[in-house]
Amino acid sequence: MKIIDKINSHEPSKAFYSFEYFPPKTDEGLTNLYDRLKRMSFLNPLFASFTWGAGGSTIDRTTDMCATAQTLYGFESCMHLTCTNVVRTTIEKALEEAKSAGIQNILALRGDPPRGQEYWTSCDDDFTHAIDLVRFIRKEYGDYFCIGVAGYPEGYPDSDDKNQDLKYLKEKVDAGAEFVITQLFYNVDTFVEWEKECRKIGIKVPIIPGIMPIQGYHSFRRITNLCKMNIPSEILDALEPIKHDDQAVKDYGVSLAVSIISKLFNEHNVRGFHLCTMNLEKSVRLVLEKLKFVPTEEERNLRRRSRRRSSVGFVSNDIIRQEPDGSLPTVKPVIWKEQSEDYLGRSEDWDNFPNGRWGDARSPAFGELDGYGVSLRIPPEQALEYWQRPTTLDELKQVFKSYILGDIPALPWYEEPLFAETEAIRSKLVRLNELGYLTVSSQPAVNGAKSEDPIYGWGPKGGYVYQKAFVEFFVSLENLEKLIKKITGNPWITYYALNRNGDFKTNIKEEAPSAVTWGVFPGKEIVQPTIIEQVSFKAWKDEAYALWTEWEHLYPKNSPTQKLLNDIGNNWWLINLVHHNYVDPEGIWDIFFNDDVNNE
Numbered sequence: 001m002k003i004i005d006k007i008n009s010h011e012p013s014k015a016f017y018s019f020e021y022f023p024p025k026t027d028e029g030l031t032n033l034y035d036r037l038k039r040m041s042f043l044n045p046l047f048a049s050f051t052w053g054a055g056g057s058t059i060d061r062t063t064d065m066c067a068t069a070q071t072l073y074g075f076e077s078c079m080h081l082t083c084t085n086v087v088r089t090t091i092e093k094a095l096e097e098a099k100s101a102g103i104q105n106i107l108a109l110r111g112d113p114p115r116g117q118e119y120w121t122s123c124d125d126d127f128t129h130a131i132d133l134v135r136f137i138r139k140e141y142g143d144y145f146c147i148g149v150a151g152y153p154e155g156y157p158d159s160d161d162k163n164q165d166l167k168y169l170k171e172k173v174d175a176g177a178e179f180v181i182t183q184l185f186y187n188v189d190t191f192v193e194w195e196k197e198c199r200k201i202g203i204k205v206p207i208i209p210g211i212m213p214i215q216g217y218h219s220f221r222r223i224t225n226l227c228k229m230n231i232p233s234e235i236l237d238a239l240e241p242i243k244h245d246d247q248a249v250k251d252y253g254v255s256l257a258v259s260i261i262s263k264l265f266n267e268h269n270v271r272g273f274h275l276c277t278m279n280l281e282k283s284v285r286l287v288l289e290k291l292k293f294v295p296t297e298e299e300r301n302l303r304r305r306s307r308r309r310s311s312v313g314f315v316s317n318d319i320i321r322q323e324p325d326g327s328l329p330t331v332k333p334v335i336w337k338e339q340s341e342d343y344l345g346r347s348e349d350w351d352n353f354p355n356g357r358w359g360d361a362r363s364p365a366f367g368e369l370d371g372y373g374v375s376l377r378i379p380p381e382q383a384l385e386y387w388q389r390p391t392t393l394d395e396l397k398q399v400f401k402s403y404i405l406g407d408i409p410a411l412p413w414y415e416e417p418l419f420a421e422t423e424a425i426r427s428k429l430v431r432l433n434e435l436g437y438l439t440v441s442s443q444p445a446v447n448g449a450k451s452e453d454p455i456y457g458w459g460p461k462g463g464y465v466y467q468k469a470f471v472e473f474f475v476s477l478e479n480l481e482k483l484i485k486k487i488t489g490n491p492w493i494t495y496y497a498l499n500r501n502g503d504f505k506t507n508i509k510e511e512a513p514s515a516v517t518w519g520v521f522p523g524k525e526i527v528q529p530t531i532i533e534q535v536s537f538k539a540w541k542d543e544a545y546a547l548w549t550e551w552e553h554l555y556p557k558n559s560p561t562q563k564l565l566n567d568i569g570n571n572w573w574l575i576n577l578v579h580h581n582y583v584d585p586e587g588i589w590d591i592f593f594n595d596d597v598n599n600e
Contacts, residue, residue, distance in 0.1 A: 001076055001104065002104050002105060002146035002178075003046070003047050003076065003078060003105045003146050003148065003178075003179060004146050004178040004179055004205075004206070005146075006046055006047065006076065007046070007179065007206050007272065010046070010271075012271065014271070015261075015265055015271055015272070015273065015291070015293055016045075016046040016271060016272050016273075017045055017046065017272065017273045017274070017275055017288065017293065018045050018046050018047045018048060018049065018078075018208070018272070018273075018274045018275065019040065019043075019045045019048045019049070019075075019274075019275050019277050019284065020048070020049045020050075020051065020210075020274060020275065020276045020277060021033065021037075021048060021049070021050050021051070021065065021277055021279055021364075022050070022051040022278075022279060023050070023051065023053065023058040023061040023062055023065060024061075024279065024363075024364045024365075024366060025366055025539045026362070026366060026535055026536075026539055028362040028535065029279075029362060029363055029364045029365075029366050030061065030065075030364070032362055032363065032364050033065075033279055033364035034068060034072075034073075036279070036281050036364055037068075037069055037073045037075065038072075038073055039281065040277075040281055040284070040285070041073045041074050041075065042294075042300070043284070043285060043288055043294050044294070045075065046076065046272070047075065047076040047077065047078050047105065048069055048075040048076070048077060048078065049077075049078040049079070049080060049105075049107055049181075049274070050062050050065045050066050050069070050077065050078070050079055050080060051080045052079070052080040052081055052082050052094075052109075059090060059093070059094055062079060062080070062094075063079065063094065063097045063098060063101065063103075065077075066078075066079045066098065066101065066103050067101035067102070067103065070101070070102065070103065071101075071102075076105065077103050077105065078103075078105035078106065078107055078148065079094070079098050079103055079105070079106055079107070080106075080107045080109060081094055081095070081106050081107065081108055081109065081133065082109045082110060082133075083109075083110060083127035083128075083129075083130070083132065083133045086127065088127070091127065091133070091136070092140075095137065095140070095141065095145075098145075099141070099144065099145075104144065104145055104146055105145065105146045105147075105148065106137060106145050106146070106147050106148070107147075107148045107149070107150070107181065108130050108133040108134050108137065108147050108148070108149055108172075108177070109130055109133075109149070109150055110128075110129050110130040110133070129168075130149055130150070130172055131168070131171055131172045131175050134147055134149065134172055134175045134176050134177055135175050135176070137176070138175065138176040146178050146179070147176055147177050147178055148177060148178065148179045148180065148181055149169070149172045149173070149177040149179075149180055149181075150180070150181060150182070150183060151169055151180040151181070151182045151183070151194075151198070151207060152165055152182065152183045153182055153183065153185050153190050153191045153194040153195075153209075154183070154185060154187075154190055154194075154228075154229060154230055157227055157228040166197055166198065166201055166203075167201070169198065169203060170198075170201050170202060170203055173203050173204075173205055177205065178205055178206075179205050179206045179207075179208060180198075180203070180205060180206070180207045180208065181208045181210055181274050182207065182208065182209050182210045182274075183210055183227060183229075184210045184211070184212045184223070184224075184227065184229065184276060185209070185210070185229065186224075186229065186230075186231055186232060186235055186256070186260070187230060187231075187232050188260055188263050188264060188268075190230070191209055191264070192264075192268050195207055195270075206272060208272040208273065208274045209264060209270060209272075209273060209274065210274045210276060211257055211260060211261060211273050211274065211275050211276065212257075212275070212276035212278070213250075213253040213254055213256070213257040213275070213283040213284065213287055214239075214249060214250070214252065214253030214256065214257075215249075215250060215253060215278050215280055215283060216246060216249060216250070217239060217243040217244075217246075217249050219278075220239075220249075220253075221416075222415075222416065225415075225416075226377060226415075235256065238252060239252065244451075244452070244453070244454065244457045244458055245451070245452075245457075245458070245459065245460060245461060246458050246459050246460075246529075247459060247460045248460070250282075250283055250352070253283060254283050254286045254287055254290065255290075257275075257283075257287045258287055258290045258291055261273055261287070261291060262291065265291075275287070278365055279363075279364035279365040280351070280352065280364075280365050282352055351363035351364070351365055351366075362535075366536065366539075376412055376415075376547070376550050376551065376554075377410075377415035378410055378415055380554055382410075383410075383412075383551075383554055384554055386399075386408040386409070386410060387399050387408070387411075387551070387554075389555065389559075389560075389561045390561055390564060391560035391561055391564060392564070393436070393564075396438070396564060396565075396568070397433050397434060397436065397438070399411075400433045400438050400439060401430055401433045401434065403418075404418070404422075404426060404429045404430050404433065404439070405426070405430065406418070411440065412547040412548070412550060412551045413440045413441070413544065413547055414440070420454075420455045421443065421444060421446075421455050421456055422442070422444075423455075424444045424585075425442060425444045425469075425589075428589050428593075429442060429471075431592075431593065432471070432473065432592060435479075435592065436475070436476065436479055437471075437473040437474075437475050437479070437592070438473055438474040438475070438568075438572075439471060439472065439473040440472050440473060440474065440544070440574075441470075441471070441472040441576075442469075442470065442471040442472065443467055443469065443470055443516070443517070444467065444469055444585060445467055445468060445469040445579070445581075445582045445583070445584065445585040445587075445588070446465060446466055446467035446582065447466060447582055447583050447585075448464045448465075448466060449464065449465050449466075450463075450464060450465075451463035451464060451465055451519060451521065453465070458519065458529075459519045459521055459527060460521050460522075460524070462521065462522050463519050463520055463521035463522065463524075464519065464520050465517070465518070465519045465520075466517070466518050466519070466520075466582055467516060467517050467530075467582060468514075468515075468516040468517075468578055468579060468580055468581075468582045469578075469579045469582070469585065469587070469588040470516055470532065470576060470577060470578040470579065470588070471576075471577055471588065472574070472575065472576040472577070473574075473575060474568065474572045474573065474574055474575075475572060475573055475575055476571070476572055476573075477499075477571065477572070477573060480497060480505075480573050480575060483575075483577075483591070484497075484505065484507075486591050487507070487577075487591055488507070490591070492579055492580050492581045492584075492587060493507070493577065493578070493579055493580075493588075493591065494506075494507060494508050494514065494577075494578050494580065495507060495508075495575055495576060495577045495578070496508070496532075496534060496537045496575065496576050497573050497574065497575040497576075498537070498538065498541045498573065498574055498575075499571075499572070499573045499574070500545045500569060500570055502541075504538075505573075506534070508534075511533070511534050512533070513531045513532070513533040514531065514532050514533065514578060514580075515528040515530065515531050516530050516531070516532055516578055517529055517530035518530075532576060532578060537576055541574055544574055545569055545574070548565055548566075548568065548569030549569060551565050552565045552566055552569070
């Protein structure tokens with residue numbers, strides 16, 4: 001069914017809401033997302049949208065998710081579709097597969113140009129803007145698809161002319177778009193004024209505000225910085241004293257989302273809301289419960305017990321009853337929407353504190369999603385200013401050292417300065433880069449810091465947190481072989497190493513996840529938000545090497561800098577090394593600094 005038809009038939013006085021999901025990076029994550037979708041189906045969203053990776057990189061997974069959610073779990077699916085860096089045949093394939101799967105809703109987006117390329121041109125001259133995609137869908141499929149487009153209450157991130165942005169939105173609607181989903185925002189007044197301007201210029205289609213409950217402080221700051229959102233000072237002030245308390249941040253995120261939606265619903269007559277789930281479940285459910293849009297867990301349990309007492313015989317008889325002409329009746333599939341655990345018996349919040357690429361790779365929320373896919377997260381002119389034009393290995397080492405020392409605020413792998421905890425190992429990382437180990441990730445050992453600690457703390461108050469030291473870096477094959485020889489037989493050291501071609505080395509005989517960060521809190525199970533395992537390392541490897549290529553794109557082909565970056569990307573190895581004796585903070589560094597393993 002088309003989203004616009006569902007909106008038009010919805011009771012005008014009642015709220016409706018929709019969910020947004022992204023394709024998980026691993027097969028295990030996808031399997032667990034389907035369990036999550038099954039549980040979230042009882043929340044009865046009007047529809048669910050599924051994002052599309054840059055350049056069509058997730059075309060198969062996105063279409064499969066849309067079809068599965070619609071067929072098995074009763075969601076009305078909306079498939080995101082972008083035309084940036086996508087050839088015409090990819091768009092045609094996606095639309096044809098969507099139609100074949102019974103998907104009638106498309107969110108047509110331009111997508112963002114790869115931020116690692118100084119000059120961007122579209123792959124297909126027919127598709128340079130979202131309006132081209134809207135026109136193409138209407139031309140090829142008539143009114144089969146219901147088309148949605150994006151709106152930007154704070155203006156398009158790369159545009160300085162908000163009035164022109166509104167005109168472009170009006171053109172997309174005139175070309176056939178039937179609803180608008182907005183970019184995320186946290187200032188209600190900004191949305192309200194922008195919506196008024198939309199109506200003034202004749203945009204009459206439904207406008208659905210995008211709402212994202214804050215799931216974690218660092219992910220929130222990262223997303224809002226990438227999207228260039230204006231965050232009200234009162235929100236930043238509220239987050240500052242609790243930013244190390246993950247549970248407190250999530251609780252505040254729920255309260256803030258409830259406040260925003262309540263104000264829009266009660267004071268400004270907004271009836272629809274698009275919730276960005278980040279593939280997590282609990283915060284979204286709590287928001288809807290607090291708004292009284294859905295029953296609470298206790299109310300659902302009461303209804304479930306009541307139905308079980310009264311409906312078993314009726315369901316059984318209904319299934320076997322025949323129609324008067326002898327045919328079997330038409331019935332809807334039974335979906336056990338009340339299940340609160342997945343097939344492994346884990347609760348909805350088993351992965352409630354995702355930790356980027358070093359979280360649990362089985363989590364649907366593993367990794368981080370943004371609008372750009374694998375690309376540099378800063379504008380090319382800034383990147384060139386930060387990283388200059390290194391032409392030798394020594395000059396490249398200096399770029400990495402400058403980041404460690406805080407002289408530049410970003411590397412291709414991280415667009416934000418290092419965390420405060422890095423101060424404890426800053427001098428070690430500088431020495432490591434001087435020796436030719438180009439570091440991209442690390443953490444110091446921590447043995448029982450209080451969870452309120454301003455540097456190492458996280459999670460609820462009253463607990464203690466622990467960390468194993470680890471370091472990840474790019475290294476030449478020669479130095480890798482020396483390093484492996486050095487650590488052979490050391491029971492405290494484990495490693496994974498991969499090169500761009502997928503050649504793999506490890507000293508781990510029996511594969512199992514290794515928790516490198518964990519916390520002990522009153523009345524809770526031990527929480528392990530940071531896990532290093534083979535599946536997550538391999539998933540990250542592809543992205544890590546793709547960023548070398550994006551860095552190359554800043555420079556002319558065959559220039560000395562481009563050749564240097566290409567050579568390292570093609571020939572050096574990525575290694576993650578963990579020291580498991582967390583009571584020995586110096587143990588991990590001894591293997592680098594105490595003998596000739598460092599000699600180049």
